[in-house]
Amino acid sequence: MDDLLPAGRPAFDARISLATAMHAQPGVYALLLGSGTSTGVGVPTGWGVVTALVAKVAAAAGEQVPTEADIEQWWAKHGDGAPLGYSALLEALASTPAARRALLASFFEPTPEERAQGVKVPGAAHRAIAQLVARGAVRVIVTTNFDRLIEQALEAEGIFPQVIATPAAIEGMEPLPHARCTVIKLHGDYARTDQLNTVEELSAYVPPLRKLLERVLDEYGLVVSGWSGDWDHGLVAALEGTRSRRYPLFWTSRDELGQLARRLVAQHRAHVITGAAAEQFFPDLVNRLEALDDLADPPLTRAMAVARLKRLLPDPVKHIEVADLFETELRRLRDYLRTLAPWPPTPIPPRCSTPTTRYAAGATP
Secondary structure (H helix, E strand, C coil): CHHHCCCCCCCCCHHHHHHHHHHHCCCCEEEEECHHHCHHHCCCCHHHHHHHHHHHHHHHCCCCCCCHHHHHHHHHHHCCCCCCCHHHHHHHHCCCHHHHHHHHHHHHCCCHHHHHCCCCCCCHHHHHHHHHHHCCCEEEEEECCCCCHHHHHHHHCCCCCEEECCHHHHCCCCCCCCCCCEEEECCCCCCCCCCCCCCCHHHCCCHHHHHHHHHHHHHCEEEEECCCCCCCHHHHHHHHHCCCCCCCEEEEECCCCCHHHHHHHHHHCCEEEECCCHHHHHHHHHHHHHHHHHHHCCCCCHHHHHHHHHHHCCCHHHHHHHHHHHHHHHHHHHHHHHHCCCCCCCCCCCCCCCCCCCCCCCCCC
């Protein structure tokens, strides 16, 4: 199996290559995000929702709840004859949009208790991705996820992206280079019933969506995170059909890559970063870009330093940067003082002594 990976050993950690490339060419790299970006904060995958819904159907029917391995067989025996999938289940269980949204709310929308625990809310990965967009490093995000955590994290940064969740939205979209951020939801949004979920649905995309995806894959570098490629045959076919890459592809994964992912990596000579969960990888990438910013920044003038200090002080999260700013200025002061010529020692004046005349007792001067 090792022959599926590119030969040779890179000179640097792929994280270094990605950070320097992204810093040198802001906006050139797009993100491809899979379910691994959101499962860390308690959001289920599309198939996880399907299995949970079937369990609800079985329990309500008084049947034994099937295991995940038996779920398709159970549905074939007890279902309505339609293939098992997200859309078919929702249509059968909730016939109106309001009912469907209520049914799905528990999977994607946090309760007050969950919100307090950081469950089903934007996590470290989502917030770091929003920071990448805010600094202009990323402008295009392609995701297979149904949730809205990326959109929520972006809005928290004051960024309101154009969201492409249906093929119909493509027709009037702002061109990718002109939009500050575009989120392309390949499989749809959880609040709609036209999601793509079954193997058959994921085998190919409709022409407008396929054309948009092919454009992203051709014109942008790509950072893959949280996506295995095992089920999304249409997306795999699009990647395989991209014969030439203008910019590199970086593939990050929490675990070792599977057979299909390794094949794509070999085809595109991708840089592989394993052991990189999204919630650690993206904050680390932001830190590396900020380190490159510090290297590229010219020395601050007094006015610039004061302005930066005023900007950082109100935000408790930025107090480490405040400490770094003070340390930088103190270091500059020490370096300046070392350049000065030693001052000559100041001569110590002799003690002033006033001549005194001793007089005998009772004598007058």
